[in-house]
Amino acid sequence: MAPPMSEPVSLEGPVLIVGAGLLGTSIGLALRRRGVAVWFRDVSTENLRTALGLGAGQLSPDIAPPPQLVVVAVPPNVIGETLRWALTHHPKAVVTDVGSIKTGPLEQLRAYGLAGLSRYVGGHPMAGSERSGPLAASAAMFDGRPWAVTPHQDSGREAVDLVLELVAAVGATAVQLSPDEHDRAVARTSHLPHLLASLVAGRLAEAPPGHLALSGQGVRDVTRVAAGDPELWQQIVSGNAPAVVHLLGEVRDQLDALIVAVSKGQQAELTQILAQGVAGTRAIPGKHGGPVRATASVFVSVPDRAGELARLFADAGSSGVNIEDVRIDHDPGRPTGLVELVVADDSSEHLLSSRESRGWVTHR
């Protein structure tokens, strides 16, 4: 059954957000920016107080119109029961959630034998932080980020449209796919990278003294995500176990082949595995979702003191080149940093020469 609402659907509120953590509070802040009425519920009165204090919304009034939309933003292991509560207690509302896994909660809802499943459409914003809690929230958290919207076969069209409106209202870009596709996609693009980064980082934890002095930017990049909260990631990975185990099995087969290739000196096989990795890096969509643009890096030595980066970017800006990405390379024991400016390939010569004409030490 589709929810009873006028067409074309429009997000007018009130929106009830269940869970005043990082994501829930950020959604509240982004919706308040648009003037939509936002109510909060949370078992933690401290989180509630913080979210309300930040202006993300207000407490759900005792006597009030029913919410148009309920957004469930609770930890992974209580999403299913919270969705059930929302569908049961708000029989006219569209209900969505922001959890990292989409099939598990849906299966739970089906097992409950609930009516009203047409009012549920899952969602998953590709945003967040290594920090958690409402204090880290921001109205800008979703600006320009992908937000998966995952209708199931019984989702009503109006319910889907309302969730798409929510995504647009908070500044994100909707990517529609089925719950099963979503879970398989994030197993590949998020859970597998996280787990293998953890395994690489785990080997660093056991390094003999002094060996990590040779750490470069590469190992820092590979292991950065592994710094995330182990308990949260345990819940995320556990909730997507079948898809994750499937990919881990593929990786184990590849790892076995890799070990054979390296230990037996099979150079062609090793090169083939490395070449497939190169192909994978090229398959990631570029900025703006389009094909990867040809870019070039220009490296600049920058003294490690306040104001030098400002000077560099002011100089770069005045040369009219659009910088696509930036990295600052850490250095041991010296007061200079190396800044990598990634620009469109056809801009690099111009940027290089304009940098050098202003006295920066550069290379490609």
Added chain:
Amino acid sequence: MAPPMSEPVSLEGPVLIVGAGLLGTSIGLALRRRGVAVWFRDVSTENLRTALGLGAGQLSPDIAPPPQLVVVAVPPNVIGETLRWALTHHPKAVVTDVGSIKTGPLEQLRAYGLAGLSRYVGGHPMAGSERSGPLAASAAMFDGRPWAVTPHQDSGREAVDLVLELVAAVGATAVQLSPDEHDRAVARTSHLPHLLASLVAGRLAEAPPGHLALSGQGVRDVTRVAAGDPELWQQIVSGNAPAVVHLLGEVRDQLDALIVAVSKGQQAELTQILAQGVAGTRAIPGKHGGPVRATASVFVSVPDRAGELARLFADAGSSGVNIEDVRIDHDPGRPTGLVELVVADDSSEHLLSSRESRGWVTHR
């Protein structure tokens, strides 16, 4: 036998660089900056011409004083025989190389039964680029980078001192360790991360259509190094096979434990593996080689057009905060980027409020 030179040793040249590729040419440029005489040899006349054209040095004269130092900067699979040539043809010179592996070439030299091994001291700059060849070279390539110097048990003290002088002359920071320690260290900090990044990226290459639209910054970071040249990395990994296979075996054991934990729902075991990863990320030395400084991230939404980054950094500079690191998050389909400014923890409040007072949309 120690090389016949006056004490205290000093790098006066001439320095003969064998191999006019990315590293050899960069060393030449950095030494020329110091006024040291540099000669080049290369089997590729094209590379030679480019390096000489860039001002990295000159051709070795027919009649000339013997070189004080020979730097072997050739591909991994011909380092051993080139070192042999250098020690044989320049019987008074100190000889070093810049290869990624240190035990293999040394074993080759020992197998040749050469005299003069006291004049050989290996080296390995932690610098480079995903590009190769002399055109990508730069005098600033080694500024502030670690450079492993790996004396073996027969290395003469003066030879070690001269190589340390070379490292200082090109602006790098020497990290001394034995050849065996070096190879085990880079297996852990470079080769293992590269190979596992390749396996993660390899799974991306096989993603169903549309799934990679959910790629966030995490998977981009984890897989970036996997874009490196497969043939070069095949040589590097093959040259360090024992140390790499040892670590790959450890990872396979961990991967097996991970697969069991995820597929059987063993939450405590999974959390433990993730927690060890967190410990590993904390073990990497911080900027300047010291302990990791407490940092905080401030996120700023920035329109994706030339000049906006300049404006942001100019504003940040004027607030006197030293930016430790920067990331630009790519976004699909929208003309805004998200810039992450990493600053000392106690600067983040100040930076946040000063950003907002200038009209930037920020969050932590």
